[in-house]
Amino acid sequence: MKKEIILLQQEMIRLQVDYYLVPTSDYHHSEYISDYFKCRQYLSGFTGSAGTLLVTTEKAYLWTDGRYFIQAEQELSGSGIVLMKSGMDGVPKIADFLKAHMKQGETLGFDGKLYTAKEMEKLQRHLQDCQVIFRHDLDLVHPIWKDCDPLSCEPAYLLPEQYAGISISEKITGLRQFLKDHHADCQLLYSLTDIAWLFNLRGNDVANTPVALAYAYLSMTQAILFVQSGVLDSTSIQKLRQYHVDIQPYESFYAFIDSLSDTTMLIDKHDMNDASYQLLSNRLSCVEASGWISTEKIVKSEQELLNTKNCHLRDGIYMTKFMYWLKKTIKERNLSELEAANVIDQLRLSDDLALDLSFPTISAYGKNAAIVHYSVTPESNATIYPKGMLLVDSGGQYLDGTTDITRTFILGPVSKEEIKCFTMVCRSMLHLANARFLTGCRGSNLDCLARQPLWEAGYDYRHGTGHGVGHLLSVHEGPNNFRFRTTADNLDAVLLPGMITTDEPGLYTEGKFGIRTENELLCKKWKRNEYGQFLEFEYLTYVPIDLDGIDPALMSQQERTWLNDYHHQVYKKIAPHLTDEERLWLKEYTKEI
Amino acid sequence: MKKEIILLQQEMIRLQVDYYLVPTSDYHHSEYISDYFKCRQYLSGFTGSAGTLLVTTEKAYLWTDGRYFIQAEQELSGSGIVLMKSGMDGVPKIADFLKAHMKQGETLGFDGKLYTAKEMEKLQRHLQDCQVIFRHDLDLVHPIWKDCDPLSCEPAYLLPEQYAGISISEKITGLRQFLKDHHADCQLLYSLTDIAWLFNLRGNDVANTPVALAYAYLSMTQAILFVQSGVLDSTSIQKLRQYHVDIQPYESFYAFIDSLSDTTMLIDKHDMNDASYQLLSNRLSCVEASGWISTEKIVKSEQELLNTKNCHLRDGIYMTKFMYWLKKTIKERNLSELEAANVIDQLRLSDDLALDLSFPTISAYGKNAAIVHYSVTPESNATIYPKGMLLVDSGGQYLDGTTDITRTFILGPVSKEEIKCFTMVCRSMLHLANARFLTGCRGSNLDCLARQPLWEAGYDYRHGTGHGVGHLLSVHEGPNNFRFRTTADNLDAVLLPGMITTDEPGLYTEGKFGIRTENELLCKKWKRNEYGQFLEFEYLTYVPIDLDGIDPALMSQQERTWLNDYHHQVYKKIAPHLTDEERLWLKEYTKEI
Incomplete structure (x- = not known):
C-alpha cells in the first residue's frame, strides 16, 4: 500500500x-x-x-x-x-x-x-x-502532509466597469430582494465564483479560475467579504467600502458564523458546506432555497455577451493560426505534444487582455487522445509524427471572457475508421448546434440530438456533451449543461437566452485514437408564434473543423450545409486577421464540401 | 353563473x-x-x-x-x-x-x-x-348533486392463467420483499390498476379501464382486498382464498385503517390519498418509498408481450379494414364522424377476446381534429365529405392486451399545407421510433427526436409525444412517457426492455385541420458493447400510414427507408388476413416511396 x-x-x-x-x-x-x-x-x-x-x-x-x-x-x-x-x-x-x-x-x-x-x-x-x-470534523490529511503548500494568497481586484457588466450594488439589491421574497434576513456564501460574481471581484487563488479565496455574508443591512489579509489593494478596498461592503479576514469566518444568533438564514444546501451547516442548523431559524446567484450568473448580461464575443474572436484567430502552424510544420519535422501545447498557450497568453489559460491545455497525440482528460507532462510527452491525429482542448481567461474549444487535427495518413469517426463526431456537434427548440427545454432534453448519430451506429462517448461556461469565472459552470443521465437530484437548468454551453461530442478508442470537436453555443431567441418562444444557438467559437478528417459521403445534404455555413462564417470572421499566406490556407480549409 | x-x-x-x-x-x-x-x-x-x-x-x-x-x-x-x-x-x-x-x-x-x-x-x-x-374532509358536491349515479358496482373476476403472466403469489412475494427491504411491515394500496395487477383482478367499474373499485392492504402475514359486496363470483373468491387473500367490504376500508396501530407502514405519497394520510401519518411509524408495483407493472412479462403482440395484430387488421372501408366508401357517399367511429368500434368489439374500447373513439373530421381530445357526440357529429382529413384515435381492451392507435386519413383533395404537415408528423413519428439509445435514457431525453422535425420549422404540438400503455389496464400508464417539460417532481422513468410507450406526434391548426399519427413502441435490447447495453424500439402497431398525405420530396432518404420498411412489415403481417380486394388495395397503400 x-x-x-x-x-x-x-x-x-x-x-x-x-x-x-x-x-x-x-x-x-x-x-x-x-x-x-x-x-x-x-x-x-x-x-x-x-x-x-x-x-x-x-x-x-x-x-x-x-x-x-x-x-x-x-x-x-x-x-x-x-x-x-x-x-x-x-x-x-x-x-x-x-x-x-x-x-x-x-x-x-x-x-x-x-x-x-x-x-x-x-x-x-x-x-x-x-x-x-x-x-464531520476530521481533517486527517493536512497533519500528515508535511510538505503541503500553504493556502494560496494572491492579489485580488475589482473588475473595471467596462468588464463587469452589472454593478455591485445592483447585484446586492437583487440578492436582498431574493432574501426578502423568502422571508429570510441573511445568507452566507461559499462558492468562490458566486462571491466573485456578486462583488465583481477577481483573484488568482485557484488554478485557471480567476477567483479569490473568500466567504461572504449578506443581510438586509450588512455585506461582509471575508478575504485573506493583504490580498486587496487600497483602491479595491475603498471601492468596496463605497458599496458598504465590510472586509474581514478569511480566517475569522467560522468565528463569525458561530456568533450569529436571532436571525432567519436562507440556506442553500448545495452551497453551504457541511461543517457550517453542523454549526448553524440547530441554532438558527433556516429557510431553504436554491441560490439566487447561481441562476443569475449563468444568464450573461448584454455587456458580458458583447465582451465574450470579442474574446472568442481573438481566441479563434489564435487557434486558427495554431492550426495553420501545426499542419504546416508537421510536414517539415516531427513535433511533441508539449511543443504544440506551448505554441497555442503562448499565442493566447500574448493577448493584451489575457490573464491565464482557462484550464491546462490538453495536447494529446494518437492513443493519448483516448484518455479523455489527458494532461501532457514531460514524462508522457509523445512525439508527434506526420500521421494520425492530435487532439487539442484548450481555452483562455481574458479580461473580457472565458473560452473553451477542442479541435482534432489530421496530421497525415489516417485510417478509414478514423475518418468515419471524425465525420461522425462532426455530425454530432452540428446536430446539437443547429437545434431549434421551445422555451422549457433543458439541455438533457437536447443531449440526444448530439448522441443520435453515434448511438445509431452503436458508439458513445462517456462524458457529457457539454457544460456551462462562466464569464471570467470557472470554465465549467452549472447548472446548464448537455447530459442525458439526469436524476431528480441533479436536473440541469432550463435553457434561457444568454446562457453559454459547450457542444463537445467525441469518440475514443483505447490504445488507438481520440477525437473531440467542441464549439461554445450561445442560447438566443428564434421565432415566437402561437406555440411560444422558440430558441436556437449561435456559435461563439470560430475555428475550422479539419476537413482532412471529413468524408462528405458520410454526411447528409443537411449536415454538409450546416458545416459549409459554419466554415463560411469562420472565414468571414477570421480571415481579415491573418497573413496572406494564412488566409489562402484558410480559404482551402473552409471550402464548401 | x-x-x-x-x-x-x-x-x-x-x-x-x-x-x-x-x-x-x-x-x-x-x-x-x-x-x-x-x-x-x-x-x-x-x-x-x-x-x-x-x-x-x-x-x-x-x-x-x-x-x-x-x-x-x-x-x-x-x-x-x-x-x-x-x-x-x-x-x-x-x-x-x-x-x-x-x-x-x-x-x-x-x-x-x-x-x-x-x-x-x-x-x-x-x-x-x-x-x-x-x-381536508369536505365533499360539498355530492350533497348538492341530486341525480348523481351511485358508485359503479360491476362484476369482477380473476384473469385466467394464460392471460395473467405472473401468479398472484409471485407478485405478493415480490411486494413483501420490497417491504422487507424498506424495513416496513405493511402497505396500503389505492391505485386501481396497481391492485388489479397485484391480484390479477379485473372488473368494469371505470370506463374503458377493466378494473374494479378496490383498496388493498398487504402485510407480511396478511393480504386484504377491499371490494364492494357481491362483485366477485364464488370461483374468484375461492381462488383468492387459496392465495390467502382476505376479502372485505370496500366501505369498511377507512374504518380498517383507523384501527391500525403498532406497525411500520410503507407510504407512497404518490399513491396514498390525502384523506388516508391525514388519518395515519401522526399515528403510525412511516417509511416513505415509491411504490414497487407501479414500476414492476410497466415492464411487461414474457407472457404479456406475447399476448399483446397477438392483440395488436388483430387490432391492426381491424384498423386496416376500417381504412379500406373508409377510403372506398367516401368516394361513393358522404359519411359522419359517428358512423365512422361506429364502424371501427364494431370491428373491435366483434373480436372474440374484446372486452371494451380502451378509451372513447376520437373520430374528428376537418377542423374538429384540431381539438386534440375531441369526442364526437350526436350534437357535434360532423358530415364527412370526400375532401380534407379524418383523424381517428382509438383502441381496444382485449383479454390479451390493450391497444391505442391514431391514424389520419386523406379523404380527397387536401391543401399543400396539409400535405406538408402530414408528412412532417410522419417524419416526427419515424424519428422517435427508429431511435437507438443507451440504457439510462428516459423518454424525456428522447422526446425531442420526435419534435425536432417540427421545431426546426417552427411548429409544435401541445401534448406529450407519448404515454406508457397498461396491459389490460389503463391505456395511459406512467411513469414511462415521452415529454420534455419535466421537473424534479415528475421525472419520467428510465426506459427498460419490456416497456410499452406510444409515439404520437401531431399538428393542429385551429379552425382548419388536425393530424396525429400514433404507433405503440416496445422497448427492447439492441446491441451490447463496451459502451453498455443499447436499446431500440419495436413497433407493436401495424396499420398503413396514409400515403395520400405523404410528399416523398419532403423526406430524407433515411426517412423514406424507415417508412418503406414499416409498410413492408405492415403488408407482411396484415395481408394474409384480408380479402383479395382488400389485399390488392393494401399492396398499393404500403408501396415503396
Missing part, C-alpha cells in the same frame, strides 16, 4: 475511525482546487480532476468517472488502491458501498468543510439504517 | 369555506373516472378528461391543458367560469393563484380522498406562508 495511505490508516486507527472519505474539493466546492486542497491526489497519486478516495483501516478505493478510467489505471498501478469505475455495470456508488460494508457502530470520518450540506445530508439519509457514527 | 356553481357557493358560505377545489379524480387517482366521481364536469359543464375547478364565494376558474383549450372555450361559454389555460404565458398555476389571492385566515376546502398525499403536501408547503386553513 502507498506510504501516504499507510500514514493515514495509522491516524485512523489512533482516532478509531473505520472509514475515511477524501473528496476532490476545497472549502468552497470549487471544481478546480488550489494545491493546498489536493489531499486526494497527495494520498493516491491520481492526478485527475475528479475522484473520491475511501480509505478503510486495511484497504483503499478510488472512485472516478469515465473521463479518467485509463489515466487512473495507469497512475494507481502499484499503489494498492482499488479503482472503482463510476457508472460501469456492477460498480456500486460510494454511498451504496458504505451501506453494504459498514457495520453498526463503526465510524465514518471526513472533513465537513470539503462537503456541501446537501451531499452529507444525502449520505446520512442513505446510511440511516446502518447506525454508523459520522465524524 | 352556472346554477350548480351557485349551489356550491351557498354551501361554501354556510360552512365558511372561501376557496373550494374540485379536481378530476376519484378516491384512487384514476385517470378515467366513473360517473359518480365526475363532480368537476357536473359543476362546470366541461367534459374533457383533465382539469381542476376552483370556486370562490364569488367566482369560478377552470384550469385545463393544451389538449382541451378549444373544447373548454366552447363548453364553458356562458357559464361564468373563467378558463385558465395551463402552461400558457401569464397563466399562473393553481398553487400560485391561491398564494396570490388567499388571505391570512381564509379557508381552502376539498375532499382529501380526491388528492394524493403528495399533491396536498406540495400545496400546503407552497401556501405555508399564507397562513390559510386547510379543510
